[in-house]
Amino acid sequence: MDEMTPLPAAFYRRPAREVAPDLLGRFLVRRLDGGRAVLRIVETEAYLGEVDRASHAWGGRRTGRTAALYRDGGRAYVYFVYGMHHMLNAVTGDSSDGTAVLIRAGEPVEGLEAMARRRALTNRILAGQIAGGPAKLCQALAVDLGLNGSPLQRGPLTITQGRPARPGRIVTGTRVGVAYAAEHALWPLRFAEEGNREVSRPWPWRS
DNA sequence: CGGAAGATCCACT
DNA sequence: GTGGATCTTCCGA
DSSP, rough: TTSSSBOOHHHHSHHHHHHHHHHHEEEEEEETTEEEEEEEEEEEEOGGGGTTTTSTTGGGOSSSSSTTGOOOOSSSSEEEEETTTEEEEEEESOOTEEEEEEEEEEEEEOOOOHHHHHHHOOSSOTTTTTTSSSHHHHHHHHOOGGTTTOOOSSSSEEEEOOOOOGGGGEEEEOSOOOOOGGGGGOOEEEEETTTTTTSSOOOOOOO
């Protein structure tokens, strides 16, 4: 059971609010063009399905976009926003839940040069520039809609055991960019490794 | 069928 | 701190 062993499907078949902190420290492994790029996950957010106004599954919506979200846990849910950005989630629970965990940030472990190239970084690389945000992370790993619905236990995008964050070093806060969700925006569903420089915004956060 | 908004990022003031 | 980029998706009429 080493760092590069994929997490089993059972890992994801739990409530999103349990899976989200448990994903901190895991490795996101992207195989592409015969190479490998690896990020250690340092920030996540849980989306709780039909009861969660911030979720794409709010109110039980089932649309073309959310098809992958309504599958059994352990697959990627990738979507496109703002006309230019992709977001990567791990689907959780079972196919009736519509729950997922957004992967918001990661720290480079392997394949830095290729990730920097995909991010169009030419100068000195500063903290957070490779994958300090959900859209940056997708760009660094070349994640797009072609990976929507793909299983995370095998294939070109996997999540492995990695080096889990110590539970005592996990901080909690409110989710980013979901003000439209009114009181649900206040739910403490954002998780990060305390003090990690790659996290997408500084804290203290509200919680 | 049209309009509005978006789980963001970057450049600029 | 503010606004523009850019286009898919969704909802209401």
